[in-house]
Amino acid sequence: MTARITELIARKRDGGELDAQELRAMIDPGVPDYQLSAFLMAVVLRGMSRRETADLLEAMVDSGERVSWPWPVADKHSTGGVGDKTTIVLAPLVAACGALVAKMSGRGLGHTGGTLDKLESIPGMRVSLSLAGMRRQVEQVGIAVCGQTAELAPADGRMYALRDATATVNSLPLIATSIMSKKIAAGATRLLLDVKVGEGAFMADRGSARELGRLMVDVGRDHGIDARAMLSGMEEPLGNAVGNAVEVREAVATLRGEGPEDLRELCLHAAGELVGDRAAAERALASGEAYERYERWIAAQGGDPAAPLPEAPVIMDVPAPREGVVQRCHALAVGRAAAALGAGRTRKEDAVDHAVGIVVLRKRGDVVERGEPLARVHARGEVDAEAVAACFEIGDEPADRAPLILEMLDA
Numbered sequence: 420m421t422a423r424i425t426e427l428i429a430r431k432r433d434g435g436e437l438d439a440q441e442l443r444a445m446i447d448p449g450v451p452d453y454q455l456s457a458f459l460m461a462v463v464l465r466g467m468s469r470r471e472t473a474d475l476l477e478a479m480v481d482s483g484e485r486v487s488w489p490w491p492v493a494d495k496h497s498t499g500g501v502g503d504k505t506t507i508v509l510a511p512l513v514a515a516c517g518a519l520v521a522k523m524s525g526r527g528l529g530h531t532g533g534t535l536d537k538l539e540s541i542p543g544m545r546v547s548l549s550l551a552g553m554r555r556q557v558e559q560v561g562i563a564v565c566g567q568t569a570e571l572a573p574a575d576g577r578m579y580a581l582r583d584a585t586a587t588v589n590s591l592p593l594i595a596t597s598i599m600s601k602k603i604a605a606g607a608t609r610l611l612l613d614v615k616v617g618e619g620a621f622m623a624d625r626g627s628a629r630e631l632g633r634l635m636v637d638v639g640r641d642h643g644i645d646a647r648a649m650l651s652g653m654e655e656p657l658g659n660a661v662g663n664a665v666e667v668r669e670a671v672a673t674l675r676g677e678g679p680e681d682l683r684e685l686c687l688h689a690a691g692e693l694v695g696d697r698a699a700a701e702r703a704l705a706s707g708e709a710y711e712r713y714e715r716w717i718a719a720q721g722g723d724p725a726a727p728l729p730e731a732p733v734i735m736d737v738p739a740p741r742e743g744v745v746q747r748c749h750a751l752a753v754g755r756a757a758a759a760l761g762a763g764r765t766r767k768e769d770a771v772d773h774a775v776g777i778v779v780l781r782k783r784g785d786v787v788e789r790g791e792p793l794a795r796v797h798a799r800g801e802v803d804a805e806a807v808a809a810c811f812e813i814g815d816e817p818a819d820r821a822p823l824i825l826e827m828l829d830a
Contacts, residue, residue, distance in 0.1 A: 424454050431461040439474040446478055446574045452581060459578065459587040467592040469637075475592070476638055479600035482574035484550065486521075486606035492557070493518045493693045494607035496598055498631070499531040501619040501754035502656035502779075506534045506564060507670035508678075508686040509693075511712035514561040515703035516694040518609070521557050522564045523571070523601055527763050527771070530619070530754030532666065535566055540664040540729055540773040544722035562716040571604040591627070595634045603642050610639055611692050612648040613685075616825060619750025620653035625825065632828045647692060648828040651685060652821050655748045655782055658682035662762040662776015664728040665797060671724075674710040681823055688824055729774035731797035736780075737804045739787045743813040748782045752810035753794075759806075760798050775799060777807065784818045 427441055437445065444450075445458050467475065493513055497503055510520045524546075527533030535546045548556065548565040556563040567576060575597050582588045582597075602610055614622060614632040622628035632648030639646030658679045660669040672678045673686065687704070691697030703709045717724040757763060761772030778795040781787050793811050796802045 424450055428454060428457050428461060431458060431465055434465050436468055436471055439477070442471065442475050443478040443481075446475075446482065446578065448577075455578070456581050456585045456587070459582055459585065459590075459593065462593060463587045463590045466590070472592040472596060472634070473638060473641060476596045476600055476603070479572050479574045479578075479596055480603050483572050483604060484570045485604050486550065486554070486571070488519070488521070488557075488606045488608070490519055491608045492521045492606055493609045493611075494520065494522050494602055494605065495611045495613065495689060495693065496602065497613040498594075498615050498621050498628075500615040500653040500657060501530060501532070501750040501757075502658050502661045502666065503532060503615070504534075504537055504658065504660070504666040504670045504682070505613065505686055505689065507537060507667060507713075508673050508682065508709075509689050510562050510564055511674065511716055512686060512690045512700055512703055512709040513693050514716070515708040515712045516690065516696065516699045518694050519557050520562045520564075521553060521605055521607070523567050523605055524564055525566070530751055530758055530763060531621070532661070532663070532754075532763065534564065536771050536773070537663050537666050537670075538564065538722075540667050541717060541722040541724070542726040544717060545720045548720070556719050560715050560719045561712065563720075564716075565720075567601060572600040575600045591631050591634060594631060595638060599635055599638050599642075602639065602644065607644055609693055610644050610646040611689055612636065612646065613689065614648055614650050615653040616650050617653035617750060619656065619754055625650065629826065629828065636828055649689065649692065650825040650828070652823055652825055653750055654821055656750050656753050656779055657685065659779045660776060661753050661757045661779065662760075662797065663771060663773040664730070665776035665778055667728055671710075671713070674704070674713050675707075676704065685823060692827075731774040731776075731799060733796075733798040733800060733802065735796050735798065735802045735804070736792035737794045737796060737802075737807045738790045739781070739793050739811070739813060740789065740808055741813055742787065742789045743815050744818055745781045745783055745785045745787060745793075746812040746814045746816070746818050748779055749810050749812070753777055753779060756807050756810060760796070772799065781811065782820070784820050787813065
């Protein structure tokens, strides 16, 4: 078997193609990590055809169980960004409109946050559910959001860990198959893919984001999923809060009708796409039904929605060094500054500090006087105010806010 796997790696290294059976052999659990890592690097360097991508996806899905639901189930996936707490608002909002939501989420790495880390800010909240537990909760409450289960697409779990450790993340076929294998295995029938674009996102340019979005929509449609992709901007943080507990507070405020306008608009747009009726989503938010569904969801997973969230011992405002107009609030810089406080991790095994983070108080287009606060930092100790202030560009020219929803991609 070793000789055959070596030959398959060499063929992909040299730009050749593998058939469906060869791809299944390549990701077999018996293949050593070092050989699978070599194959992943060959894919990064040489790419995969559309047929290879579809065959690899099928093999990844077949590596575990597939969930079958008796009703349509909605799901949403974001490619990650800074301040992206959309799931915490969107899941109960969609459920309040009558749709069922079954979602597997991930943890943050580097400057991008993870939904599971945010949810674990809530006292008692459990994010590990068995497949049976996930199914039961969806049937009873209408929502389940948890980490990837061992039963679903286990090949992806192994490949994801290797890609992270071997600098083989940056490949559109590998990204698409990783995301879609979990969605197909989890039985999603309606899927919205939020592909972030900009300096704070994985995809910095619109062309690559569009290519990834179209690839995921196409393979989703191949498997009977009503999939569509939304390209949304990530030059600035989404909303104001960047961290874990601070983002949960902002998500809850949004569910109560008090959150920042950009987060509210993105969630309403996404809910409208998933349920086919934006007006229904607006009513669910205004009536308080979405917040009530949030409380039921959190309680079903062991959390206490009324309990105080973790608070940092040091809360400090960072002043503007000059008067003028904010030209940019750099998402990447803010994300890195929050991670440096302890809100993020550089390795998957690192722990995060749920209490720390940054709340952005000024964004592009806002007029600011010298000494007025640009951001509020929640920290454990001394704050590097200059590093946080450097996340903002202040000039003299007027500046318009960048569009939030850049493009919708359908089949």
